[in-house]
Amino acid sequence: MTLRSALLSLAVLALPLLQACTLEPVQPWDRDLLAEDKMQLVPDPVENFIDEHIYFSKEGASGGQGIGGGGCGCN
Amino acid sequence: MQLNDKASIRRALAAATCTLLGSASQASHAEGSDEKWRVDTSVLYYSEQDRVTVVEPVVFLRKATGEDSFINFRLIYDTMSGASANGATATNTAQTFTSPSGTSTYTTPANQTPLHKFTDQRIALAVEWDKPYDRLSRTIYGINASTENDYRSIGASATRLRDYNDKLTTLTLGFSGSYENVMPIGGAPVPMQLMSTIVAPPPGGGGEDDGGGESGKTKLVADAIVGITQVLTRRTLTQLNYSLGYSTGYLTDPYKVVSVVDTTGATVDYRFESRPDTRLRQSLYWKTAYHFDHDVVHFSYRYFWDDWGIRAHTVDLHYRMELWKGIYLQPHMRYGTQSAASFYTHSLLDTGPLPAYASADYRLGELTTTSYGLKLGIPVGRSSEINLRVESITQSGNGHPADAIGIQQNYDLFPTINSTVAQITYTGRF
Numbered sequence: 346m347t348l349r350s351a352l353l354s355l356a357v358l359a360l361p362l363l364q365a366c367t368l369e370p371v372q373p374w375d376r377d378l379l380a381e382d383k384m385q386l387v388p389d390p391v392e393n394f395i396d397e398h399i400y401f402s403k404e405g406a407s408g409g410q411g412i413g414g415g416g417c418g419c420n
Numbered sequence: 421m422q423l424n425d426k427a428s429i430r431r432a433l434a435a436a437t438c439t440l441l442g443s444a445s446q447a448s449h450a451e452g453s454d455e456k457w458r459v460d461t462s463v464l465y466y467s468e469q470d471r472v473t474v475v476e477p478v479v480f481l482r483k484a485t486g487e488d489s490f491i492n493f494r495l496i497y498d499t500m501s502g503a504s505a506n507g508a509t510a511t512n513t514a515q516t517f518t519s520p521s522g523t524s525t526y527t528t529p530a531n532q533t534p535l536h537k538f539t540d541q542r543i544a545l546a547v548e549w550d551k552p553y554d555r556l557s558r559t560i561y562g563i564n565a566s567t568e569n570d571y572r573s574i575g576a577s578a579t580r581l582r583d584y585n586d587k588l589t590t591l592t593l594g595f596s597g598s599y600e601n602v603m604p605i606g607g608a609p610v611p612m613q614l615m616s617t618i619v620a621p622p623p624g625g626g627g628e629d630d631g632g633g634e635s636g637k638t639k640l641v642a643d644a645i646v647g648i649t650q651v652l653t654r655r656t657l658t659q660l661n662y663s664l665g666y667s668t669g670y671l672t673d674p675y676k677v678v679s680v681v682d683t684t685g686a687t688v689d690y691r692f693e694s695r696p697d698t699r700l701r702q703s704l705y706w707k708t709a710y711h712f713d714h715d716v717v718h719f720s721y722r723y724f725w726d727d728w729g730i731r732a733h734t735v736d737l738h739y740r741m742e743l744w745k746g747i748y749l750q751p752h753m754r755y756g757t758q759s760a761a762s763f764y765t766h767s768l769l770d771t772g773p774l775p776a777y778a779s780a781d782y783r784l785g786e787l788t789t790t791s792y793g794l795k796l797g798i799p800v801g802r803s804s805e806i807n808l809r810v811e812s813i814t815q816s817g818n819g820h821p822a823d824a825i826g827i828q829q830n831y832d833l834f835p836t837i838n839s840t841v842a843q844i845t846y847t848g849r850f
Contacts, residue, residue: 370588375654378711383740383748386649386659386707388718391460391478391845392795392809394494399466399841403815405758405784406724406732408663409705412596412643415544415564416573420783 455803455849458482462845469838471535472502488558489551496566498542503535507676507780509767510534510831511687517677519606520613520692522620533835536675538605542568557582564598572601575641592647592661602637604674611672611694612774614680639669655711665701678780679767685826688770693779695763700727714742729762730784746799752811754791760784766821766833782817782834789815793841803849811841 371379378384387393393410401407402419460480467473481493508515508528515534516527528534544566553559562577575598582591602608647661672695680689707720717739724732734756741749761784763777793811800806817834824833 370586371651371654373586376651378655379651379657381711381716383716384657384709384711386657386709386718388716388740389807389845389847391462391480391847392843394480395462395464395476395478395843399813400756400789403783403813403837403839404732404756404787404789405726405728405730405761406703406722406734406756408643408665408701409661409703409722409724410707411661412579412594412645412663413546413548413562413564413575413577415546415566415575416571416598416600416641417542417544417566418540418568418571418602 456484457848457850459848459850460845461848462843465840465842467840468502469840470503471837472500472504472538474498474500486551490549492546492548492550492562494544494546494564496542496544498540498544498568500542501539503537504675505782505835506534506536507693507782508534508679508687508690509780509828509833511679511685512827512830513687515687517690518615518618518620520604520609520618520674521607522618524606531831533832538675540569542566542571553580556584556587560594562596570603570605572603574599579645588651590649592645592649594645595643597640597642600639600641600669602639602670602674604637606674608637608670608674609692612691612778615677615690615692637670637674639667639671641665641667656708658708659706661703661705663701663703663705665699667699667701669697671695671697671699673779673781676779676781678765678778680770681767681825681828682770683825685824685828687767691768691778693781694777695779696728696777698727702726716740724758728784729760730758732756732758746797748797750795750797750809752791752793752795752809754789754793756787756789758787760786766824767828769825782815782837785817785834787815787817789813800846800848805847806845807847808844809842813837813839813841815839 382388397410397414398417401417462478464474464476464478466476476496476498479495483491485491506517508517510531510533513530514527516525517534518525526537544564546562546564548560548562550560551558558581560579563575565574566572575596577594577596579592579594583589584591643663643665645661645663647659649657649659652658672693676693677690678693679687680691682688701724703722703724705720705722707718709716709718717737720736722734724730724734734754736754738750738752743749761779763775763779764784765778766780768778791811791813793809795807795809797805797807815837819832819834820829821833
């Protein structure tokens with residue numbers, strides 16, 4: 346992937362975020378659904394951690410969600 | 421959920437602005453942020469058909485230490501046994517492999533894909549301090565360490581999250597670094613060395629099969645992430661991350677070899693694999709969560725690329741279906757496809773030029789991974805839960821590449837790997 350195509354991908358992925366600027370701001374009293382556990386970006390931390398670990402050991406690609414996961418000799 | 425008190429509003433505000441970094445950093449922002457303790461205990465069973473089996477108990481512990489301040493502990497214990505592919509391809513004769521120190525051998529029968537048997541244990545511990553920095557930002561500091569029979573790692577991370585736009589937007593900046601020590605059982609091979617040139621040590625001369633010592637190799641890994649999390653609507657939360665990672669040092673897998681074949685495709689020798697001693701990794705990661713009236717869907721896409729030539733696309737979908745009284749069913753689908761590293765090869769021709777780097781590790785090859793899973797969650801009491809999940813993972817590649825020669829064409833040079841995951845988790849809040 347060239348730098349240009351990477352930047353293009355970034356721009357395309359960022360479109361929803363830019364679009365958000367034109368949306369009606371979500372007021373604090375309307376954030377009830379967002380506050381639910383199941384609406385967190387990672388609702389189940391252990392499952393997410395384990396899946397990251399499994400795929401780190403099985404594929405050439407890894408990461409993206411966060412940092413500081415710890416090292417492993419599995420890959 | 422009704423916002424009928426100040427605590428609920430604070431929780432909602434916090435939840436709406438949360439950003440994931442690491443696996444536990446966001447949990448405090450959810451419904452239970454008034455809890456003093458959160459405990460996640462889990463046991464994972466992972467099994468690759470005819471290959472490795474892993475049993476892994478996990479404990480995550482989160483303790484509130486003050487107003488919006490937390491300390492997280494993670495403890496993971498792995499036991500691994502079985503075998504993994506050593507990179508050599510199946511052929512029409514039995515194959516014997518010698519460790520780099522010359523002190524041990526193992527043999528694979530004819531017509532079978534060579535597997536290297538092993539057992540290992542791994543203990544990993546991580547601690548994170550998650551606390552407000554000022555009115556609009558918070559910091560997370562973490563340290564982690566792990567040890568295996570042949571591997572050690574120690575690392576640290578620091579992350580800053582800052583809210584903007586009435587807490588509808590959160591920007592994230594994080595760094596991490598780790599120092600890792602590889603102590604191959606059987607010694608660290610000389611890259612690209614022909615296995616036939618290994619000289620066994622004299623009797624009583626000692627070997628290196630216990631790992632460590634002079635054969636120990638090191639590597640450094642540094643990662644950085646920048647991200648934005650945005651509340652789009654009352655029902656939609658989205659996140660975009662860019663990650664940059666750099667590894668330097670011993671990046672070769674000491675247990676992997678590459679078959680050396682003659683012009684008939686018959687295996688005549690093996691070379692220990694060789695990888696570059698640096699790797700630059702980048703990824704773009706996009707995740708969105710959407711709340712229907714009751715159900716919730718999470719979708720993510722990652723584009724990964726590195727300077728080894730790997731390009732990977734990964735999509736992941738979880739759909740949580742609310743059934744009855746908090747019981748839910750959650751199907752999961754994940755699909756990943758990657759191109760091969762530039763130095764990946766299924767074998768080397770004995771009369772061909774000797775490349776600087778070569779690996780037959782299937783994880784560096786052109787690869788497709790497809791996963792299907794199902795999770796059942798059952799609430800326990802007011803705010804705890806037990807869940808069970810099973811997953812099926814299939815990894816496949818091109819078993820009959822166009823450049824296979826002679827008798828290689830009779831064999832599957834990229835056997836499909838089927839794996840099963842089963843996990844039970846208890847989450848308690850106190």
